[in-house]
Amino acid sequence: MDETPTGLFDAYHGDFEHIIQGVKNKLDKEVLEQYGEQRKATLRRVEIELDEADDLVSQLEIEVQGIPASIRPQYAARLKQSKIDMNRLKRVAKDMHAKVSRGELLGPGGSFARSDDPYDDERTTLLAGTHILTDGSRRLDNATRIALETETLGADILRNLAEDRERIENSRDTLQRADTSIDRASKTLKNMIRQMYKQRFILSGLGVVLVIVVLVILYFKLIRH
Missing domain, CATH: 1.20.58.400 (t-snare proteins)
Incomplete structure (x- = not known):
């Protein structure tokens, strides 16, 4: 089906x-x-x-x-x-x-056939009224059932919306935590880069000092000798 x-x-x-x-x-x-x-x-x-x-x-x-x-x-x-x-x-x-x-x-x-009974119209009205009341009662029962079904459907929708909201809030919290972690990682990388440049500067200075020392030694060894 x-x-x-x-x-x-x-x-x-x-x-x-x-x-x-x-x-x-x-x-x-x-x-x-x-x-x-x-x-x-x-x-x-x-x-x-x-x-x-x-x-x-x-x-x-x-x-x-x-x-x-x-x-x-x-x-x-x-x-x-x-x-x-x-x-x-x-x-x-x-x-x-x-x-x-x-x-x-x-x-x-x-x-x-048509009847000559003078109470026919009254009986017909009473019977019609009874049928109307019965029909009205049945329609009221149907309306009540539909209202209950609609209420149940509405409750399900509200429950689903609440679950979706909770999931969205959890996702937002996760994104915030991830953003915080990214900021921390970025700061760590910046510090590492600064340390790397500092080490390069120190090593370059040491290299220059060594070259000068070597040149001075050669000078005294070869020229002043």
């Missing part, structure tokens, strides 16, 4: 598309061909699959943040379209589920 941000995004998006296509098939075909408990069971599976799709969308939101800015817009557009598709299917599923809960689904014909 490609572990790069784009590779992970594509993998999660592929899983999302597979789930969404299955939901579409159930809502557009299977639910309309079923009735009774079989239809309710299909709608329950739809809800489970939409929850999985919602989790994948949350993961896509995380992965898109790690994609390079130069290509991020095209992936952000795919994420936006995924949210639109998922929300549309959620509305359709909620509407069908509400009608099933009210007992408004007919038999094998698969069509939806």
Whole structure:
């Protein structure tokens, strides 16, 4: 599996598309061909699959943040379209589920009938409110999970920065010690050079003295003799 941000995004998006296509098939075909408990069971599976799709969308939101800015817009557009598709299917599923809960689904014909019960609107509102609360709770859980993951990532980044700072400070100390050692070595070399020139001067003086002594000896030996 490609572990790069784009590779992970594509993998999660592929899983999302597979789930969404299955939901579409159930809502557009299977639910309309079923009735009774079989239809309710299909709608329950739809809800489970939409929850999985919602989790994948949350993961896509995380992965898109790690994609390079130069290509991020095209992936952000795919994420936006995924949210639109998922929300549309959620509305359709909620509407069908509400009608099933009210007992408004007919038999094998698969069509939806209107009820004359004066409390239908109130029950529909209550059911819709329950679904909204459930959906809101799930989204809050996802947001909390994302916040915790972001907090953990931030802590890791801060820890890495602290380690990098420590390494830089250690390197700076090492350079300072090396600079001090170089200064000491430079002073030592200068002293050695001065000593060398001093020794050369002394040796040169001794050489001149020896030459003079030799000349004086020769003078007295050869000329004054």
